[in-house]
Amino acid sequence: MNKRIYYLKNIKGFVFDIQHYSIHDGPGIRTTVFLSGCPLKCLWCQNPESQELYPQLFFRYDKCIGCGECISICTQDAIKLNGNVVQTDRNLCKRCFKCIKVCPNEARTVIGKEITSGEVLEEVFSDKMFYHESNGGVTLSGGEVLLQPEFSSAILELCKSNSIHTAIETSGYGLWESMKKVLTFTDLVLFDFKHFNDDKHKKLTGVSNKVLLENAKKIWHDLKIPIIARVPVIPSCNDSILNINQTANFISTELDRSIKVHLLPYNSLGKAKYKNLEQPWNCFSGTVPSDEKMNELRNILESYGLSVKIGG
Numbered sequence: 001m002n003k004r005i006y007y008l009k010n011i012k013g014f015v016f017d018i019q020h021y022s023i024h025d026g027p028g029i030r031t032t033v034f035l036s037g038c039p040l041k042c043l044w045c046q047n048p049e050s051q052e053l054y055p056q057l058f059f060r061y062d063k064c065i066g067c068g069e070c071i072s073i074c075t076q077d078a079i080k081l082n083g084n085v086v087q088t089d090r091n092l093c094k095r096c097f098k099c100i101k102v103c104p105n106e107a108r109t110v111i112g113k114e115i116t117s118g119e120v121l122e123e124v125f126s127d128k129m130f131y132h133e134s135n136g137g138v139t140l141s142g143g144e145v146l147l148q149p150e151f152s153s154a155i156l157e158l159c160k161s162n163s164i165h166t167a168i169e170t171s172g173y174g175l176w177e178s179m180k181k182v183l184t185f186t187d188l189v190l191f192d193f194k195h196f197n198d199d200k201h202k203k204l205t206g207v208s209n210k211v212l213l214e215n216a217k218k219i220w221h222d223l224k225i226p227i228i229a230r231v232p233v234i235p236s237c238n239d240s241i242l243n244i245n246q247t248a249n250f251i252s253t254e255l256d257r258s259i260k261v262h263l264l265p266y267n268s269l270g271k272a273k274y275k276n277l278e279q280p281w282n283c284f285s286g287t288v289p290s291d292e293k294m295n296e297l298r299n300i301l302e303s304y305g306l307s308v309k310i311g312g
Ligand code: SF4
Pocket: 057, 073, 074, 075, 076, 077, 078, 079, 088, 092, 093, 094, 095, 096, 097, 098, 099, 100
């Protein structure tokens, strides 16, 4: 193994999932690597387990038999019985994960792990035959891949050196230096557009959209990397006619009309995970957008000359 490959394979990072045979994260059949950690706090986040960089406790309350073994082992006094329900004070928890080992019913597990880029490559490589047949490849998602630029770029460079097509899914929120490092080995960017209005973007995600809109322009015009625009459709948050018009105008004039747009309808599948992480549900009461609404938004985007697909 040459020195560069040895170096690349030993860069460590954090992931919370690796999905095989994915068909919604770019062309063909793909392996999607979900990196941990995200600087955004979207109200509708469907992957709350992605927000923290480090591994965290995942409590399957439906499997808890109330034996109290976890309470006895915890030296931080972080676990208490509230009535007959076990609760963990996440502020006191030091993530030693001793409570997981003593739980007799696997009610306590850990989500997220530290892994080397070489280990990720091995998992990705096991799917290689599917990539060739379907024009697929690997997609790095999250969380936000820009939060771990060294790790992300090492995985992507290793994939490129093995002739594997690479894509990243990003909010675009990150330093341009980090973005450039990651994009050096990226064939396709799945770029999320959450809200065009900066004040609303801050309210909905916790961050300004100025940097990410600038980054989108640089990716397209300076680096000339293909983009697929992904627009999550979240009722009462970003599904107004005005917002979709402004988003369509930005994509078609500031970027390019040839960019494909994927409209992604909200679903509430992530809601249960908040309970598993013992986090309060963020009171977001979004409903699933109707087919009629999705078609209305598609028509608006198409009126700007954009090609639109509903779903990823
Ligand atoms: S991970 Fe460790 S500190 Fe946290 S609740 Fe379990 S035993 Fe206590």
